[in-house]
Amino acid sequence: EDQVTQSPEALRLQEGESSSLNCSYTVSGLRGLFWYRQDPGKGPEFLFTLYSAGEEKEKERLKATLTKKESFLHITAPKPEDSATYLCAVQAFDETSGSRLTFGEGTQLTVNP
Amino acid sequence: KAGVTQTPRYLIKTRGQQVTLSCSPISGHRSVSWYQQTPGQGLQFLFEYFSETQRNKGNFPGRFSGRQFSNSRSEMNVSTLELGDSALYLCASSGGASGNTIYFGEGSWLTVV
Numbered sequence: 001e002d003q004v005t006q007s008p009e010a011l012r013l014q015e016g017e018s019s020s021l022n023c024s025y026t027v028s029g030l031r032g033l034f035w036y037r038q039d040p041g042k043g044p045e046f047l048f049t050l051y052s053a054g055e056e057k058e059k060e061r062l063k064a065t066l067t068k069k070e071s072f073l074h075i076t077a078p079k080p081e082d083s084a085t086y087l088c089a090v091q092a093f094d095e096t097s098g099s100r101l102t103f104g105e106g107t108q109l110t111v112n113p
Numbered sequence: 114k115a116g117v118t119q120t121p122r123y124l125i126k127t128r129g130q131q132v133t134l135s136c137s138p139i140s141g142h143r144s145v146s147w148y149q150q151t152p153g154q155g156l157q158f159l160f161e162y163f164s165e166t167q168r169n170k171g172n173f174p175g176r177f178s179g180r181q182f183s184n185s186r187s188e189m190n191v192s193t194l195e196l197g198d199s200a201l202y203l204c205a206s207s208g209g210a211s212g213n214t215i216y217f218g219e220g221s222w223l224t225v226v
Contacts (some may be wrong), residue, residue, distance in 0.1 A: 014219075032213055043117075043203050043217035087156070093215070098143045098168040099207045099215055103156040 002027045006088050006104035013078055013111050021073040021107045023088030031093035033071050034101060035064050038085045047073075047086075078111045085109070115140065117218035119204050120146045123226045131192040134202055134221045138185050142216075143211030144168075145187040146180060150201040150220070159202075162187055 005024045007100040012017055025033065033052055035046035048057045057064050061082065063074040073086055085108045089101040118137040126132050138145050144170075148162035160172035162181035179189040185206075192196055201220045207213065 034215065036217070041120075041222075045138045045184075045217045046214060046216055049214055089156075091215075096169055098163060098206065099146045100158050100161055100169045100171075101148075101156075101205075101215060102158070105155045108137075 002090055002092050002102040004059055004088055004090055004102055004104035006086075006107050008107060009105065010058075010108045011110070013075075013109070014079045015079055015111055015113050016079070018076045020075070020107070021086055021088075023071040023073070023104055024069060025071070025088075026069075027089045027090045027092050027102070029069070029093035031091040033066055034089045034091065035071070035073055038087055038088065039105070044087055068080040075109070080111045080113050083111045116204050117204055117216055117225050119130045119202075119218040119221050120143050120207060122219065123222045123224075125133070125226060126194050127226055128196060130196055131190060132223060133188055134192060134204075134223075136187045136189075136204030136206075136218060138187070138204075138206030139209075139216055142206035142211065143185050143208045144206060145181055146205045146215070147187070147189050148203040148205065148217075150203055151199075153167060156203070159189065175193075184192065185190075191223075199225045201222060 035047040039046045048064040086104040087106045089103040144163045148161040161169040173188045180186045203220045207215045
C-alpha cells in the first residue's frame with residue numbers, strides 16, 4: 001500500500017526566513033510525485049510534478065527536489081502570501097493506477113510579516 | 114483556459130437523503146477523479162473515470178457512486194447520507210495536453226445534518 005508522510009505538520013516562519021518541508025513516501029513504482037498548495041476553503045492548486053530521483057523544479061520562491069525515498073519543498077525568503085497548506089501526493093505505476101493519487105496529511109505553513 | 118468546475122459549491126442535506134455533485138473537467142481532459150477531504154482523514158481517493166468507464170475505485174462503501182458522460186463531465190452520488198459524509202468533495206481532471214498533471218476544482222462543501 002502506498003504511504004505518504006509529511007513533516008512537520010505545522011510550520012511558522014518569519015517573513016524572509018527560509019525553510020524546507022519534507023515528504024517521505026513508499027510506493028511500488030513511482031509514476032510521479034506531486035506538490036499542491038491549498039488555501040482554506042479552496043481546492044488544491046498544482047505546483048510541481050517530479051518523476052525521477054535527482055529531479056528539481058522551481059517556481060518563484062519554491063523549489064522541489066526528489067530522492068528515491070523523499071521529496072523536499074524548499075521555500076526561500078517566504079512572504080505572508082505563501083501561507084497555506086502544502087500537500088504532497090504520489091501516483092503509483094501500474095495498470096490500474098490511472099490518475100489515483102495518495103496524499104499526505106499536509107504541512108500548514110504560516111508566514112508572519 | 115477554464116479550470117475544473119464543480120457545482121454546487123455548498124449544500125446542506127439531511128441524514129438519509131441523497132446528493133448528486135457535478136464536475137466539468139478541463140477541456141480535452143478525459144480522466145476525472147473524485148476525492149473526499151475531511152479534517153481527520155485528509156484527502157481520500159473515491160474513484161476515477163476514463164472514457165465513461167470506472168477505471169479505479171477507492172475504499173468507500175457502495176453508497177458512493179459516480180458516472181461519466183460522453184463529454185467527459187462527471188457526477189458523483191451519495192445515497193442514504195450519514196453525518197460522517199460531511200466533507201469537501203473534490204473533482205480532478207487530467208489528460209490531453211496536460212499529460213499526467215492532475216488539476217483540481219474548488220470543491221463542493223457538503224454538510225449533513
